[in-house]
Amino acid sequence: MNSFDKTSKNNIRGGGIDITTNKALNQQLDPALLRQALALIHSAQRIAVIAHEHPDGDCLGSALGLAHILGQVGKTCVIACADPAPGNLAFMPGIDKLQHTLDNEDYDLVIALDAGELSRFGSLYQKHQAFLERVPILNIDHHLSSSGCGNVNIIDPISAATAELLVLFQQQAKLPLNKDAALCLLTGIITDTSSFQFTNTTARTLEASAVLLRAGAVPETVVQPIYRTRPLAQMRFQSLVISNAQTSCNGRLIWSQATDATLAIAGATPDMDDNFSGLLRDIEGVEVAVFFKSYGDPNITRLSMRSAAPYNAAEICQRIANGGGHARAAGGTLHLPIDAATKLVITELERIMCT
Ligand code: AMP
Ligand code: MN
Numbered sequence: 001m002n003s004f005d006k007t008s009k010n011n012i013r014g015g016g017i018d019i020t021t022n023k024a025l026n027q028q029l030d031p032a033l034l035r036q037a038l039a040l041i042h043s044a045q046r047i048a049v050i051a052h053e054h055p056d057g058d059c060l061g062s063a064l065g066l067a068h069i070l071g072q073v074g075k076t077c078v079i080a081c082a083d084p085a086p087g088n089l090a091f092m093p094g095i096d097k098l099q100h101t102l103d104n105e106d107y108d109l110v111i112a113l114d115a116g117e118l119s120r121f122g123s124l125y126q127k128h129q130a131f132l133e134r135v136p137i138l139n140i141d142h143h144l145s146s147s148g149c150g151n152v153n154i155i156d157p158i159s160a161a162t163a164e165l166l167v168l169f170q171q172q173a174k175l176p177l178n179k180d181a182a183l184c185l186l187t188g189i190i191t192d193t194s195s196f197q198f199t200n201t202t203a204r205t206l207e208a209s210a211v212l213l214r215a216g217a218v219p220e221t222v223v224q225p226i227y228r229t230r231p232l233a234q235m236r237f238q239s240l241v242i243s244n245a246q247t248s249c250n251g252r253l254i255w256s257q258a259t260d261a262t263l264a265i266a267g268a269t270p271d272m273d274d275n276f277s278g279l280l281r282d283i284e285g286v287e288v289a290v291f292f293k294s295y296g297d298p299n300i301t302r303l304s305m306r307s308a309a310p311y312n313a314a315e316i317c318q319r320i321a322n323g324g325g326h327a328r329a330a331g332g333t334l335h336l337p338i339d340a341a342t343k344l345v346i347t348e349l350e351r352i353m354c355t
């Protein structure tokens, strides 16, 4: 199946989607693009559905949701991600089958979700680079900075979550939607909107969620483990990050750090730091918040950025931190110790924000 050319992009970038004209959920995608995506799926039997590294509720919920959908039409789907699933997503049906490699690479198709660059799939990409370069790929994503890593790329930055885009896909392609698929997709939407609080929530996000509720998904199943009942270690970890925060530009810029030492003091695990940058951003007067973390290798620092208009987090992370994301929420990775990475990023933000 080498006839696909990954360099000729077939993207929709919002242009194929019109959420202002009250179009039905099953009329949102460019029909030609949908046909191309379905042709890839129809000609495949064994499909690897992959989620980006350092996974979140959207990439894993989307991967599992799509696997449950395609399983109902007779496809054999394997879900894979470089890193383990956060413990608070254990309720998602099928998460126990998550793989961390593409084993012997016997897949006819890879569906790459919630990221638009193969490098975002971390060790899955490093381990299987030659395979990923030759296998047909369907890429479905909602990031502004996505370049599209598939033979067919369905990229829609208007979607609050990749899971929202998958509901449009399922509706328009008339694919079956069972309760397990619906719960996983609802997890993606709830986590990427922080329970419909973020500005990425549109009427269409709510309509897609209503479809999932009608199919049997119960919001409480998602919200209770993710936003309510959290481990004490996570709350201790959070309080350390908040108390160590520093500010600049009269409190408009805030940042904090975490390392293995922070985890040890709190008794926490790395997956417990989800949305710490959002927590910092919600402090009164803050316009840009950055959470820096370095676990394991002290020469690698990852950062998570949240911003208010006019600051474009995706642009800043892409330009200075080998990253990307959305205008209001983005991230990146620097091959620097945490203090050097912090200095580099904060110096640039102070230049943009305080001068
Ligand atoms: P996070 O701060 O990890 O919640 O990420 C915020 C958003 O930016 C998410 O949608 C991520 O998928 C995206 N993102 C994080 N890191 C990167 C990166 N290195 N490159 C591109 N996008 C990223
Ligand atoms: Mn994600």
Ligand code: MN
Binding pocket: 058, 059, 114, 142, 160, 161, 162, 192
């Ligand atoms: Mn997402």
